[in-house]
Amino acid sequence: xxxxxxxxxxxxxxxxxxxxxxxxxxxxxxxxxxxxxxxxxxxxxxxxxxxxxxxxxxxxxxxxxxxxxxxxxxxxxxxxxxxxxxxxxxxxxxxxxxxxxxxxxxxxxxxxxxxxxxxxxxxxxxxxxxxxxxxxxxxxxxxxxxxxxxxxxxxxxxxxxxxxxxxxxxxxxxxxxxxxxxxxxxxxxxxxxxxxxxxxxxxxxxxxxxxxxxxxxxxxxxxxxxxxxxxxxxxxxxxxxxxxxxxxxxxxxxxxxxxxxxxxxxxxxxxxxxxxxxxxxxxxxxxxxxxxxxxxxxxxxxxxxxxxxxxxxxxxxxxxxxxxxxxxxxxxxxxxxx
Numbered sequence: 001x002x003x004x005x006x007x008x009x010x011x012x013x014x015x016x017x018x019x020x021x022x023x024x025x026x027x028x029x030x031x032x033x034x035x036x037x038x039x040x041x042x043x044x045x046x047x048x049x050x051x052x053x054x055x056x057x058x059x060x061x062x063x064x065x066x067x068x069x070x071x072x073x074x075x076x077x078x079x080x081x082x083x084x085x086x087x088x089x090x091x092x093x094x095x096x097x098x099x100x101x102x103x104x105x106x107x108x109x110x111x112x113x114x115x116x117x118x119x120x121x122x123x124x125x126x127x128x129x130x131x132x133x134x135x136x137x138x139x140x141x142x143x144x145x146x147x148x149x150x151x152x153x154x155x156x157x158x159x160x161x162x163x164x165x166x167x168x169x170x171x172x173x174x175x176x177x178x179x180x181x182x183x184x185x186x187x188x189x190x191x192x193x194x195x196x197x198x199x200x201x202x203x204x205x206x207x208x209x210x211x212x213x214x215x216x217x218x219x220x221x222x223x224x225x226x227x228x229x230x231x232x233x234x235x236x237x238x239x240x241x242x243x244x245x246x247x248x249x250x251x252x253x254x255x256x257x258x259x260x261x262x263x264x265x266x267x268x269x270x271x272x273x274x275x276x277x278x279x280x281x282x283x284x285x286x287x288x289x290x291x292x293x294x295x296x297x298x299x300x301x302x303x304x305x306x307x308x309x310x311x312x313x314x315x316x317x318x319x320x321x322x323x324x325x326x327x328x329x330x331x332x333x334x335x336x337x338x
Contacts, residue, residue: 044063100118168256220237
């Protein structure tokens with residue numbers, strides 16, 4: 001009787017172990033397949049005699065090739081200004097990232113002991129055969145990773161589609177641990193592509209900032225529908241009444257908030273800055289993303305923006321210009337000095 005009990009217990013134990021092992025292997029397999037995604041490589045780094053327009057005065061510039069198979073290679077120019085006594089800030093611009101971003105911030109960051117890295121892709125990082133934004137985001141993610149140095153505080157400042165690139169880098173390419181701070185100046189704008197592109201159109205999003213009054217914004221890519229069609233491979237806001245199941249499935253699988261995304265960034269301070277004028281979907285898309293992030297973040301509603309995304313000349317609820325508030329926040333997080 002005792003032997004029989006032990007056999008029965010052993011059999012149950014074996015079943016439990018087998019089931020747990022199967023669950024573990026399934027979880028590991030799923031993790032390896034979806035998150036983090038593999039980064040590309042940077043090669044052919046060559047210095048250039050002068051920087052393009054938009055790079056900070058006095059910066060030193062280089063060109064390089066970014067490879068993210070199966071995508072075609074893409075050329076990028078990067079400019080570096082300052083010495084990283086307190087850390088490094090990398091700037092990621094909106095649209096296709098073909099113009100450098102961050103010029104008004106480079107000098108004050110330099111005065112605080114932060115070096116700056118600006119990027120300009122030769123062609124839009126979202127384009128070039130992918131028709132999948134998550135896959136194309138390998139390009140800016142690879143460049144963000146390229147400048148990371150263990151032991152040197154690292155921050156990223158992004159705008160619009162550039163914030164989308166950072167969103168992918170954090171949620172899908174495993175880069176959040178590299179960054180001490182993220183200043184998301186508008187966006188991420190690729191957070192929920194389904195709500196941005198689907199027909200019938202999704203409803204209005206009520207944005208609830210941590211700093212400022214709540215306001216409504218629509219997540220639809222109205223003016224951006226042609227670009228989103230080109231970059232996602234399916235007709236965005238096609239005006240035919242109903243999106244196809246294939247389109248919905250594809251958008252759901254390539255948006256930042258796709259199932260399997262990592263949405264906890266415990267080592268990174270995150271500040272979001274959004275225009276409250278409702279002129280494009282950037283605020284709604286940003287809120288859709290940050291409201292799912294499990295670790296602390298802040299969101300400031302900026303009034304009197306210039307256009308849909310001109311945060312810099314606008315004002316915080318405390319009456320500070322966007323540029324001044326963003327600069328102060330970056331310096332405080334990176335150096336501890338107000």
